[in-house]
Structure formats: structure tokens, C-alpha cells
Amino acid sequence: MKFEFENPTRLVFGAGSLSQLGEAVRAYGKKALLVTGGGSVKRNGTFERAVASLNASGVSVVECSGVEPNPRLSTVVRGAEIARNEGCDVVIGLGGGSTMDAAKVMAAAVFYEGDPWEMIAHGQENRNLPTRALPIITVPTLAATGSEMNAGAVITNEKTTEKSFVIAKCLFPKVAVVDPELTVSVPPDQTAFGICDLITHVTESYFNGVDGTPIQDRFAEGVILTAMEWGPKAIADGNNPEARAQVQWASVVALNGWVQVGSAAAYPVHMIEHVLSAHHDIAHGAGLAVVNPAWMRFAAESRPARFAQFAQRIFGLALQHPEDAEAAKEGIERFEAFLRSIGCPTRLSELKIGDSLLGRYAQDTVRIIHNSEGLLPGRPPMSEKDIIKVLRSAL
Amino acid sequence: MKFEFENPTRLVFGAGSLSQLGEAVRAYGKKALLVTGGGSVKRNGTFERAVASLNASGVSVVECSGVEPNPRLSTVVRGAEIARNEGCDVVIGLGGGSTMDAAKVMAAAVFYEGDPWEMIAHGQENRNLPTRALPIITVPTLAATGSEMNAGAVITNEKTTEKSFVIAKCLFPKVAVVDPELTVSVPPDQTAFGICDLITHVTESYFNGVDGTPIQDRFAEGVILTAMEWGPKAIADGNNPEARAQVQWASVVALNGWVQVGSAAAYPVHMIEHVLSAHHDIAHGAGLAVVNPAWMRFAAESRPARFAQFAQRIFGLALQHPEDAEAAKEGIERFEAFLRSIGCPTRLSELKIGDSLLGRYAQDTVRIIHNSEGLLPGRPPMSEKDIIKVLRSAL
Numbered sequence: 001m002k003f004e005f006e007n008p009t010r011l012v013f014g015a016g017s018l019s020q021l022g023e024a025v026r027a028y029g030k031k032a033l034l035v036t037g038g039g040s041v042k043r044n045g046t047f048e049r050a051v052a053s054l055n056a057s058g059v060s061v062v063e064c065s066g067v068e069p070n071p072r073l074s075t076v077v078r079g080a081e082i083a084r085n086e087g088c089d090v091v092i093g094l095g096g097g098s099t100m101d102a103a104k105v106m107a108a109a110v111f112y113e114g115d116p117w118e119m120i121a122h123g124q125e126n127r128n129l130p131t132r133a134l135p136i137i138t139v140p141t142l143a144a145t146g147s148e149m150n151a152g153a154v155i156t157n158e159k160t161t162e163k164s165f166v167i168a169k170c171l172f173p174k175v176a177v178v179d180p181e182l183t184v185s186v187p188p189d190q191t192a193f194g195i196c197d198l199i200t201h202v203t204e205s206y207f208n209g210v211d212g213t214p215i216q217d218r219f220a221e222g223v224i225l226t227a228m229e230w231g232p233k234a235i236a237d238g239n240n241p242e243a244r245a246q247v248q249w250a251s252v253v254a255l256n257g258w259v260q261v262g263s264a265a266a267y268p269v270h271m272i273e274h275v276l277s278a279h280h281d282i283a284h285g286a287g288l289a290v291v292n293p294a295w296m297r298f299a300a301e302s303r304p305a306r307f308a309q310f311a312q313r314i315f316g317l318a319l320q321h322p323e324d325a326e327a328a329k330e331g332i333e334r335f336e337a338f339l340r341s342i343g344c345p346t347r348l349s350e351l352k353i354g355d356s357l358l359g360r361y362a363q364d365t366v367r368i369i370h371n372s373e374g375l376l377p378g379r380p381p382m383s384e385k386d387i388i389k390v391l392r393s394a395l
Numbered sequence: 396m397k398f399e400f401e402n403p404t405r406l407v408f409g410a411g412s413l414s415q416l417g418e419a420v421r422a423y424g425k426k427a428l429l430v431t432g433g434g435s436v437k438r439n440g441t442f443e444r445a446v447a448s449l450n451a452s453g454v455s456v457v458e459c460s461g462v463e464p465n466p467r468l469s470t471v472v473r474g475a476e477i478a479r480n481e482g483c484d485v486v487i488g489l490g491g492g493s494t495m496d497a498a499k500v501m502a503a504a505v506f507y508e509g510d511p512w513e514m515i516a517h518g519q520e521n522r523n524l525p526t527r528a529l530p531i532i533t534v535p536t537l538a539a540t541g542s543e544m545n546a547g548a549v550i551t552n553e554k555t556t557e558k559s560f561v562i563a564k565c566l567f568p569k570v571a572v573v574d575p576e577l578t579v580s581v582p583p584d585q586t587a588f589g590i591c592d593l594i595t596h597v598t599e600s601y602f603n604g605v606d607g608t609p610i611q612d613r614f615a616e617g618v619i620l621t622a623m624e625w626g627p628k629a630i631a632d633g634n635n636p637e638a639r640a641q642v643q644w645a646s647v648v649a650l651n652g653w654v655q656v657g658s659a660a661a662y663p664v665h666m667i668e669h670v671l672s673a674h675h676d677i678a679h680g681a682g683l684a685v686v687n688p689a690w691m692r693f694a695a696e697s698r699p700a701r702f703a704q705f706a707q708r709i710f711g712l713a714l715q716h717p718e719d720a721e722a723a724k725e726g727i728e729r730f731e732a733f734l735r736s737i738g739c740p741t742r743l744s745e746l747k748i749g750d751s752l753l754g755r756y757a758q759d760t761v762r763i764i765h766n767s768e769g770l771l772p773g774r775p776p777m778s779e780k781d782i783i784k785v786l787r788s789a790l
Contacts, residue, residue: 001408001409001640001644002408002409002411002412003406004405004406004407005405005406005408006405006406008401008403009401010399011398011400011401012399013396013397013398013399013400013657014396014397015397212641214617214620214621214624214625214641215617215618215621215641215648217617218613218616218617218618218620218621219613219614219617221613222610222614223610223613225609225613226609226610226613229609242607245396246609246610249610250610253610262408262644
């Protein structure tokens with residue numbers, strides 16, 4: 001293990017913590033761009049409560065609503081323009097991963113000359129990572145992406161149908177105000193997709209990271225076991241505060257770097273899913289539920305011991321030997337069954353995706369991110385043929 | 396769970412990372428107070444390599460050597476005076492926990508008017524936490540205290556025989572340069588004491604934290620299992636780089652807050668041990684190895700389910716039921732046996748401590764830290780009688 005780690009975001013966690021938003025923001029500015037999806041946070045009163053907390057602390061609010069799922073570059077441009085024109089000195093992302101991601105990139109785009117897509121487009125020649133952003137405050141209303149406490153964002157270029165990502169130090173939120181009460185109104189299907197998303201963050205590094213990270217393995221398993229214990233309770237009763245808190249906390253640690261630290265992990269499942277949701281505008285977590293088990297069966301062929309360990313530690317399966325391929329397979333079956341049990345799709349057909357564009361999805365995935373041999377990074381690295389094979393197995 | 400979390404320290408981890416020290420320090424200053432114990436780092440060449448890296452980056456060095464185990468207030472005062480007189484603009488702690496802790500408090504004492512003990516003495520009326528410090532860089536040469544990546548320090552007031560602690564935001568190191576190669580010369584006994592120390596950091600929050608922290612429980616178990624797997628290898632062969640790296644990494648995460656987050660844990664075992672080592676100048680990890688199992692037997696009486704979980708998840712013991720007191724007891728036996736197997740003492744007599752001062756140790760412990768009822772915080776809170784009982788059981 002050889003790595004650097006840093007995560008300076010201050011986390012304020014707990015039921016009722018939304019009331020601390022104004023105080024948290026006031027330390028960084030007096031005029032906030034408040035970025036939202038616009039729908040549910042207004043219907044359920046979260047928006048109003050956020051504004052009340054901000055105003056009570058002397059922070060005035062400029063609104064940027066209407067961030068769509070799979071947030072678009074044009075939305076980022078629009079938000080940055082509002083922030084510039086209004087002289088905002090802090091940006092708040094109040095919503096799901098899409099809203100927080102859009103808010104983060106808006107905060108950087110305020111200072112960015114030229115096309116903000118240059119900051120994002122992974123694998124492009126002219127990529128130019130942001131180095132400066134307005135202070136960012138995140139308030140998640142969904143337990144899923146972990147965007148509240150990391151320096152990443154995923155944006156879709158609607159003109160080119162590309163969905164890509166940016167990770168830059170200036171995108172770390174100053175404060176993440178994480179109030180599990182805000183998630184009680186999330187419907188069961190979205191709750192399940194969020195659980196799938198957070199588990200997939202962890203399985204990516206677990207299966208695609210470097211060897212020799214026993215502590216990170218245990219941390220990853222801890223997140224998965226907790227999400228599998230408390231996730232179904234949050235789905236069965238959305239008003240269960242304990243279940244909402246445990247799932248929300250799992251989503252934070254699933255991608256704040258504590259699990260991935262030192263793993264130098266690739267994220268092939270996410271990369272493949274990003275292309276699917278760029279083309280079909282499906283829920284990210286739903287797409288992951290389809291791609292992840294199919295990818296796991298593919299990857300287990302070349303690395304059975306790793307998947308056998310997963311089967312043993314997550315599902316308590318006994319191994320005949322460390323490379324027990326049968327146990328590995330059974331672990332993946334059980335994982336897929338768990339996803340189905342919480343209401344996730346596990347077939348492309350459930351997402352109304354057929355086989356007509358499989359080649360295109362594979363091409364797009366590898367175009368966005370590839371190693372020096374033109375393969376999608378991961379264990380094992382994947383050719384376009386491999387990606388097609390995985391997707392075909394999930395039709 | 397309701398909590399705040401923040402840890403802004405940048406971590407540079409890996410074999411050979413000492414060569415990055417100069418670059419890391421140069422971002423914060425040009426003239427460094429280099430704090431060391433003075434002995435082993437000079438003998439084994441670490442000091443020389445550190446100075447070479449610093450000088451190569453244009454950082455000049457002022458030395459403050461001679462920090463003793465259980466570092467003394469007078470040493471802190473001496474270091475702060477050197478830093479002030481020489482106009483140092485950054486402080487480096489190169490050594491074990493004692494050296495890093497002394498360096499941290501020196502960095503704050505530079506700005507502190509009056510007796511620096513006021514910053515430390517927990518439970519004193521006139522306590523005055525530091526709010527400002529010179530930038531701190533830590534370079535651990537021992538895997539043990541986790542001081543390299545947290546905001547705490549433990550100092551002994553040799554005049555009053557008090558050992559107490561301070562935790563303050565300004566004491567977070569800016570950078571922790573953690574190079575496991577620096578620990579290859581640590582002898583087996585000190586290596587074992589470090590392993591006991593890091594495991595105890597984790598058991599304190601595991602057994603004394605609030606209920607309802609399943610992820611933190613799994614993280615704690617992950618650290619313990621990894622330390623128990625790799626610790627004996629590091630002791631058997633000090634030159635095993637993989638074992639040194641895993642133990643070092645375990646010591647970082649055992650007390651950087653990732654395991655303790657949201658647990659609001661008390662540290663009764665540490666508090667009792669601090670008094671023992673203030674009186675007898677024993678190695679901290681050795682004292683913990685004696686006190687921890689004795690304390691566990693005491694605490695398991697009132698909370699068997701928690702210790703049964705420990706027995707099940709750490710030692711794979713089958714439980715007859717969740718409150719299985721027999722399994723709980725067996726888990727503690729096995730833990731104590733593990734400590735003995737790596738060469739730790741588990742009896743006070745091995746530390747040449749008899750029963751003549753048991754009442755005094757108990758008094759001192761409760762004087763330094765107590766709740767509103769005059770009890771040592773923990774699960775359960777302890778009276779002086781309880782402390783005497785625990786210590787007597789370990790004679």
C-alpha cells in the first residue's frame with residue numbers, strides 16, 4: 001500500500017441537523033446559491049425549512065431549481081451564471097446525488113473560463129481540472145451517492161450523450177449537513193436504488209482494488225452487511241428513523257474514501273452504467289443493480305478467490321478451499337437475490353433496454369475511460385467484447 | 396446517532412514516504428522545529444534522512460531532542476521556547492506517540508501565554524483549550540498511538556504526577572507522513588505494546604460507545620482482526636514489510652476517528668493506565684495489556700451481549716443466545732491469551748506494580764476525569780472501588 005488520503009469535509013450528522021444549515025453556511029458566505037431538483041423538497045417542506053435556517057443566520061438565498069436526474073451540462077452553466085450574476089459567495093446542493101453533483105460543478109464553473117465540459121470530460125485531450133470553486137455545502141435528501149462527503153461529481157453532456165465525472169480537491173464540500181429525517185419521504189423503489197448504489201460503491205473497490213488491503217476489505221464488508229441489515233427495514237417502513245439513519249450513514253462512508261483508501265480502485269460497473277443512463281435516463285441505482293451481478297459473474301471467472309471471500313464473509317458460506325468457484329457463484333446468486341428482494345431490477349429488459357445498442361454502449365464506455373491498451377480499467381480490464389458479453393448476459 | 400466529524404489531516408502513507416517529508420513541510424514553513432526522542436532515530440539514520448529531505452526542499456532545521464516516554468510538561472515548555480527563540484514556523488514530531496504528542500503541544504504552547512498545563516489538565520477548573528498552533532507535521536516511527544492523524548495529545552505533569560490529555564482542532568497535523576519502513580527496527584516487545592495500544596483504542600469505543608453503531612462496530616472488528624492477523628508476523632520478523640505496513644495502517648485508523656465516529660466513547664482503560672504509567676513510567680501499551688482484559692471481565696458482568704458479540708465476531712465462537720455470558724468470558728480469555736502470545740504482560744506483577752497504591756491510582760483516575768456523580772465515565776461508569784477491584788484482579 002502506497003497512497004495519499006485527504007478528506008477535509010466537516011460532517012454534521014443526525015436527525016434534525018437541517019436546523020444547523022444556516023450556521024454552517026454563514027461561516028462561508030452571506031448570499032447562497034441554493035441548488036435543488038425543485039420537486040420533492042418543495043412539496044415536503046424541506047426547502048422552506050432550509051431557507052428559514054439560512055435566513056435566521058443572516059444568509060440570503062438565490063434559487064436554482066430544476067436540476068434533473070442525470071444532471072446536464074446546460075443546467076450547470078445556468079446555475080453558474082445565476083451565481084455570477086447575483087454575486088453568490090457560497091453554493092448549497094440540497095437534494096439527491098444529481099443536485100449535489102450539479103451544485104459542486106456550478107461552484108467551480110463560476111470561476112472557469114470557457115466550456116465547463118473541459119473540467120469533466122474524462123479521457124478527453126483538453127481536460128482541465130478545476131482548481132478553484134466557491135465554498136460548497138451539501139445537504140442530501142437521499143441515501144445513495146455519497147456525493148455529500150467527497151470531491152467527485154458526475155455530469156451528462158446532453159449534446160454528445162456522454163456521462164462523465166470529475167474529481168478535484170476544490171470540490172470537497174466545506175460542510176455536509178446530513179439529516180436522515182429528510183429521507184423519510186423517499187419512496188421504496190428509490191430507497192432500494194440508493195441502497196444498491198451505496199453497496200456498489202463498496203463492491204467496486206472490493207473487487208477492483210489492489211491486493212493486500214485487509215482493513216479496507218473489512219470496512220467494505222461492514223458497509224455491505226449493515227446496508228443489507230438495515231436497508232430492507234428502511235424500505236419496509238420509510239418512517240423508521242433508525243433504519244433511515246443507518247442507511248444514510250452507510251451511504252456516506254461508502255464513498256467518502258474510508259473504504260476505498262489505498263485501493264487505487266477502478267469502477268467498471270459504474271462506467272458501464274453511466275453509459276446506459278446517459279442513453280436511457282434510467283435511475284443510476286437501478287442500472288447498477290442490473291450491471292453489477294452480471295459483471296461479478298464475469299470477473300469471478302478470473303478471480304474466484306476474491307468472490308469466494310465475499311460469499312464467505314457476507315453470506316456466511318463455507319468454502320471448500322480459498323478458490324472455491326462454486327461458493328463464489330453462490331455468493332453472487334445470493335447478492336442478486338438480495339437486490340431483487342428489495343425491489344431492484346436485475347435484467348435490462350426490466351429497464352426496457354434491448355440488445356440493439358450493446359455495441360454502442362461498449363464503445364462509449366471504453367471511449368470515456370480506458371487504459372493504455374484501450375481496455376476499460378478493472379480486474380480484469382475489459383474489452384468492448386467483454387462489455388457486450390456482460391450486458392448480453394443481463395438482457 | 397447524532398454527531399459531528401472532521402479530520403483534515405492529509406495522510407501520505409507507504410514505504411519510502413519519508414523522502415516526501417521536505418516537500419510536505421515546505422508548504423507550511425521554512426524553518427522547522429524537529430522534535431525527537433533523540434535515541435533510536437539518530438542511531439538508525441532516520442533523523443539524518445529526515446533532515447536531508449527537509450534541507451533539499453529548502454527547510455532549515457532546529458532540533459529539540461530528548462522527549463522522554465510519557466512526555467513531560469517541562470519538555471513541552473523547553474521545545475516551545477526553542478521554537479519561539481529561533482522563530483520556527485512549523486513543528487515536526489518525528490518519533491513515537493510521546494514525541495508526536497509533545498510536538499503537538501509545543502506547537503500550541505508557542506502562542507500560549509501562561510502555564511501550558513492549563514491547556515491540558517482535564518477536569519481542572521482553569522482549563523483553557525488551545526485555539527492556535529504552528530502547523531504540525533507528524534512522522535511516526537512506531538505503530539501504536541495513532542497520534543499522527545488526530546488532534547489529541549497526552550502529557551505528564553511531573554510535578555503533580557498527573558498524566559492528562561488535550562484534544563483541540565488546532566492540534567490536527569497538517570500532514571502525516573507515515574512510512575512503515577521506519578518501524579522495522581522497533582524491537583519485538585515495543586512492537587507488541589504498540590499492537591496492544593492500537594487494539595485498545597478500538598476496544599474502548601467498541602465497549603464504551605453508544606448503542607446503534609453497526610458500521611462502527613464492523614470497522615472496529617476489522618481493525619482488531621487485521622492487527623491480530625498481521626501483528627504476530629511483524630513481531631516474528633521485524634523486517635517483513637507487508638506486516639509492518641498492515642500494522643502501521645491499523646494503528647492510523649484505530650484512532651483517526653473513523654472507528655470512533657459517532658460513538659461518543661469514553662476511554663476508561665486508558666484513563667486507568669495513564670495513572671499507572673504516570674506513577675511507574677511503564678510502557679503505555681504494556682499497562683493497557685494488563686488493565687484491558689481485567690476491565691473487560693468487570694464490564695462483561697453488566698453487559699454480556701456486547702462481549703458475546705466480540706467473542707463471536709473476533710474469535711468465531713458460537714453463541715447459545717445473544718447474552719451468552721460463557722461465550723463472552725471465553726472471548727476475553729482468548730483475547731488475553733493473544734496478548735500473552737505476542738509477549739505482552741497481563742499481570743501488574745510483571746510490571747513490578749504491587750497492591751500498596753491501588754487506592755491512590757483509583758483516586759487519581761477519578762480526579763482527572765469523572766462525570767457529575769464523581770464516577771469514571773464508561774459502560775458502566777466506575778467508582779473508585781470498581782477501579783480498585785479491577786486492578787486487584789490483575790495483580
